[in-house]
């Protein structure tokens with residue numbers, strides 16, 4: 001930094017500012033509040049299994065359980081949740097048509113929550129992986145490829161379906177090209193001009209999503225198949241920035257970097273390249289690594305969770321999706 005001219009020691013003693021908690025607090029550069037935190041929830045039909053083996057302390061909620069849970073987190077100050085459905089296999093299909101059923105579990109849950117709570121913001125994931133027999137985020141066409149343009153039409157219908165049932169923010173997480181534009185146009189055409197689009201714009205093809213896929217019930221459907229023909233290669237930085245900038249251009253209100261902790265450089269790059277809010281998703285694998293490390297006494301649980309979240313904010317994120325959100329809200333209150 002060119003404006004830094006130091007006369008050196010002893011005029012400079014960095015420790016002067018670290019000597020006591022008053023100055024440490026006074027000069028702290030990053031804050032974390034419940035307003036920044038989104039709590040993700042897995043939802044189920046009541047005859048589906050509630051237990052998630054791969055994610056300690058996370059379960060699937062039926063409607064009644066979710067309503068009770070939401071009342072608790074609102075008390076803690078969390079105002080935004082995102083919901084992910086576990087669809088029974090019998091309702092999955094090659095083209096994921098259950099996603100546009102107005103009586104699917106997401107829509108039913110939306111109606112219930114919106115009726116019960118007037119101070120809750122609900123974010124819905126828009127991708128087909130919960131609904132397809134292939135476990136992929138898009139529709140596989142007769143040539144065996146994930147067809148971009150067919151998929152974005154379906155995602156747009158799906159977004160309108162969610163908006164109609166009370167969804168505040170649609171969050172396309174599929175990484176198809178042009179989906180933000182197509183979704184925005186469909187929402188406008190159907191007079192949902194106030195429905196926000198939070199785009200999972202810089203989403204990497206990461207190893208850290210496995211526990212989530214078990215929770216969603218798409219793991220077995222996907223099998224050994226990879227999402228590398230649509231999610232970004234983790235070696236690529238420019239490409240990740242480009243994807244977010246393109247989505248802003250297409251009409252995204254908020255962009256996202258996912259995963260978070262291993263991708264702090266990307267968060268910072270995007271922060272320096274745009275003026276809109278940035279979300280970061282601390283994904284299921286990051287969550288489980290922290291859980292396992294604390295269980296084995298490699299780290300102190302609470303302190304390490306807080307470090308992980310503060311660092312994501314320091315990198316430049318405004319909003320964090322984290323499975324720790326509820327617990328952190330308890331700590332902060």
Ligand code: PBG
Nearest residue numbers: 127129173208209212283284285
């Ligand atoms: C669906 C989706 C995924 C996650 C969020 N939305 C999984 C994937 O892309 O395979 C991962 C979240 C997590 O791991 O916590 N497209």
